[in-house]
Amino acid sequence: MKGNEAIAEAAIRAGADAYFGYPITPQSEILEYLMAANPHERTGMVVLQAESEVAAINMVYGGAGCGKKVMTSSSSPGISLKQEGISYIAGAQLPCLIVNVVRGGPGLGTIQPAQSDYFQAVKGGGHGDYHLIVLAPASVQEMADFVELAFDLAFKYRNPAMILSDGAIGQMMEKVYLKPQKQRSTEVPAWATTGKTKERERNIITSLDLDPYAQEQHLLRLQEKYREIERNEVRFEEIMVDDAEFLLVAYGTSARVCQKTLQLARAEGIKAGLLRPITLYPFPYERIRSLASHMKIIVSVEMSMGQMVEDVKLAVNGQVPVYHFGRMGGVITEPEEVLEYLKTKI
Amino acid sequence: MKTAEGLKDIIKPENLVYRKSSLITDKPFSYCPGCGHGTTHRIIAEVIEEENLAENTIGVCPVGCSVLMYDFLDLDIQQAAHGRAPAVATAIKRLMPEKFVFTYQGDGDLAAIGTSETIHACNRGENILIVFINNGIYGMTGGQMAPTTLEGMKSSTSPYGRDVKMMGNPLKMTELVAMLPGTCYVTRQSVHTPAAVRKAKKAIKKAVGYQKKGMGTCFIEIVSNCPSGWKMTPVESNKWMEENMFAYYKPGDLKVPAESDADAENKNEQ
Ligand SMILES: Cc1ncc(C[n+]2csc(CCOP(=O)(O)OP(=O)(O)O)c2C)c(N)n1
Numbered sequence: 001m002k003g004n005e006a007i008a009e010a011a012i013r014a015g016a017d018a019y020f021g022y023p024i025t026p027q028s029e030i031l032e033y034l035m036a037a038n039p040h041e042r043t044g045m046v047v048l049q050a051e052s053e054v055a056a057i058n059m060v061y062g063g064a065g066c067g068k069k070v071m072t073s074s075s076s077p078g079i080s081l082k083q084e085g086i087s088y089i090a091g092a093q094l095p096c097l098i099v100n101v102v103r104g105g106p107g108l109g110t111i112q113p114a115q116s117d118y119f120q121a122v123k124g125g126g127h128g129d130y131h132l133i134v135l136a137p138a139s140v141q142e143m144a145d146f147v148e149l150a151f152d153l154a155f156k157y158r159n160p161a162m163i164l165s166d167g168a169i170g171q172m173m174e175k176v177y178l179k180p181q182k183q184r185s186t187e188v189p190a191w192a193t194t195g196k197t198k199e200r201e202r203n204i205i206t207s208l209d210l211d212p213y214a215q216e217q218h219l220l221r222l223q224e225k226y227r228e229i230e231r232n233e234v235r236f237e238e239i240m241v242d243d244a245e246f247l248l249v250a251y252g253t254s255a256r257v258c259q260k261t262l263q264l265a266r267a268e269g270i271k272a273g274l275l276r277p278i279t280l281y282p283f284p285y286e287r288i289r290s291l292a293s294h295m296k297i298i299v300s301v302e303m304s305m306g307q308m309v310e311d312v313k314l315a316v317n318g319q320v321p322v323y324h325f326g327r328m329g330g331v332i333t334e335p336e337e338v339l340e341y342l343k344t345k346i
Numbered sequence: 347m348k349t350a351e352g353l354k355d356i357i358k359p360e361n362l363v364y365r366k367s368s369l370i371t372d373k374p375f376s377y378c379p380g381c382g383h384g385t386t387h388r389i390i391a392e393v394i395e396e397e398n399l400a401e402n403t404i405g406v407c408p409v410g411c412s413v414l415m416y417d418f419l420d421l422d423i424q425q426a427a428h429g430r431a432p433a434v435a436t437a438i439k440r441l442m443p444e445k446f447v448f449t450y451q452g453d454g455d456l457a458a459i460g461t462s463e464t465i466h467a468c469n470r471g472e473n474i475l476i477v478f479i480n481n482g483i484y485g486m487t488g489g490q491m492a493p494t495t496l497e498g499m500k501s502s503t504s505p506y507g508r509d510v511k512m513m514g515n516p517l518k519m520t521e522l523v524a525m526l527p528g529t530c531y532v533t534r535q536s537v538h539t540p541a542a543v544r545k546a547k548k549a550i551k552k553a554v555g556y557q558k559k560g561m562g563t564c565f566i567e568i569v570s571n572c573p574s575g576w577k578m579t580p581v582e583s584n585k586w587m588e589e590n591m592f593a594y595y596k597p598g599d600l601k602v603p604a605e606s607d608a609d610a611e612n613k614n615e616q
Contacts, residue, residue: 017441018437018440018441020437046437046440046441048436048437048440050433050466051462051463051466052462054430054433054462054463055430055433055436055462055463055466056433058426058427058430058433058434058437058463059433059434059436059437060437061424061426061427061430061434061437062406062424062426062433062434062435062436062437062438063437063438063440063441065424065434065438066404066437066438066441066442068441070437070441084427085427085430088427092425193404193422193423193424193438194404194422194442194445195400195401195402195403195404195422195445196400196401196403196420196421196422197401198401202416202420202421202422202423203422204416204422204423204424204425205423205424205425206416206424206425207425208413208414208425
């Protein structure tokens with residue numbers, strides 16, 4: 001099935017309570033699939049086509065505030081529209097899943113795949129000091145698997161999680177193993193607004209604290225949570241790094257491209273390896289730092305003008321040269337191009 | 347004058363004619379003296395208490411003067427982004443259809459930045475109550491022009507009075523949503539006299555009943571004053587409201603459920 005369809009089916013099977021979205025290419029199949037699959041009859045899951053991305057993300061806020069497993073999906077321009085809501089969700093510490101099937105930009109850009117929303121996804125995106133948990137699938141299988149993972153992490157940390165995919169993986173068809181249907185949870189988190197009973201204080205979902213000292217304390221608590229996420233949740237995959245002299249760092253579609261580059265390079269006797277971050281936040285700084293000492297150079301391969309490369313440089317901290325290579329605007333990088341670029345730097 | 351001792355004789359349960367709703371917290375209201383927000387909070391709390399709905403109520407407060415509504419009402423409440431309360435409430439009600447869900451929004455919130463969410467929630471006929479405080483001005487941010495500001499009315503961003511050629515006409519959201527098939531009850535009320543307060547409270551009570559029966563969106567506009575924003579005393583502001591706001595925003599019901607619906611409800615109740 002398509003990557004987008006895998007997300008939709010996985011959401012139903014993960015026991016999601018609701019999906020709210022607005023059509024945009026290249027991810028409309030998520031909403032279309034959910035509407036056709038009639039999950040309301042299967043599990044009671046609510047699926048609603050909202051009047052805008054702004055409405056959709058605020059529906060997510062409302063549903064998440066009730067302690068429910070809720071999600072939305074969109075592509076770059078729509079994700080930009082959602083940013084105020086995402087910031088509110090982060091500030092109010094609500095768990096939810098946001099899927100971004102990235103297309104090239106800025107502006108209306110193109111409907112073709114890109115990785116140019118990295119900064120927006122991992123550095124905050126909306127206003128204020130906050131982080132999303134960001135997962136980067138590189139296959140249709142991971143599109144499906146990361147739905148449940150994202151929900152689990154979101155609830156574990158009471159933090160919004162994002163699947164940062166792109167149009168290539170969203171549209172790509174691959175074989176996928178789907179997990180069996182899970183029951184929708186009946187557990188109600190203690191903080192959820194479900195009606196104030198006599199047994200507890202009222203629950204309030206808000207990101208507001210007008211007292212600067214109290215707001216600062218709130219932000220410090222958020223920071224503590226982010227440090228905990230950084231300690232516990234870094235995920236990455238390594239391919240042929242043990243004997244590598246040249247390290248490629250790439251996620252999602254670019255990581256798929258780089259796997260082919262590795263084969264081409266090895267055939268020519270060039271010892272290239274790949275580190276594929278699976279979590280973009282938290283980023284595998286430590287691992288890249290320790291790998292850097294064995295490498296001659298490192299290339300960050302991204303379908304953007306070079307965004308993740310800044311984090312790679314932070315990790316490497318000047319130990320070895322770090323470069324960026326990649327096509328943009330919807331152009332998918334060719335494995336041969338990566339190899340050619342690598343050779344110019346060796 | 348009674349002494350404190352003497353008062354003790356009078357303060358007895360059997361002499362009680364009024365008490366604060368148990369759903370109003372002890373936190374002092376942040377509203378300016380004479381403002382309609384406080385009274386509207388009170389009647390909402392009273393209806394929810396009288397209907398025994400507290401355990402099943404989720405409120406959604408806006409960005410505006412009433413952003414801190416959750417400090418004053420002892421209910422589960424979500425604070426929504428500016429204008430988005432109807433979207434937030436949509437999800438709450440869809441996920442928990444058995445709960446009573448209401449939004450509480452100012453005119454900047456509901457009729458400017460949140461126009462889309464308001465119209466679409468009403469058009470979908472979401473089973474929620476929208477309480478709309480129309481004070482013709484942006485209170486919280488210091489008295490700027492709202493979409494509802496009357497022609498010629500001065501505000502900090504229309505210092506020479508609203509020029510409708512340049513700034514557009516005051517927007518009648520209530521008339522707009524009354525046209526939508528999704529709304530079942532649309533009414534315009536006020537809370538500036540005891541009689542008006544009683545009527546407004548009755549309207550909220552009706553809306554609770556309609557929501558229980560899943561009849562669609564209930565929309566209650568409360569035409570209100572803003573003594574600080576209008577730069578008037580509370581008494582002056584109420585007089586000005588009666589003379590000017592009511593002329594344009596005519597109090598009364600704009601839409602009530604058809605007789606047959608009401609009959610059907612009564613039968614269901616029996
Ligand atoms: C996105 C966004 N834009 C603007 C504001 C600033 N703002 C806060 S309250 C408000 C107007 C509120 O006026 P109204 O809705 O009429 O409510 P009132 O304060 O009069 O009760 C504005 C513009 C904001 N908080 N968020």
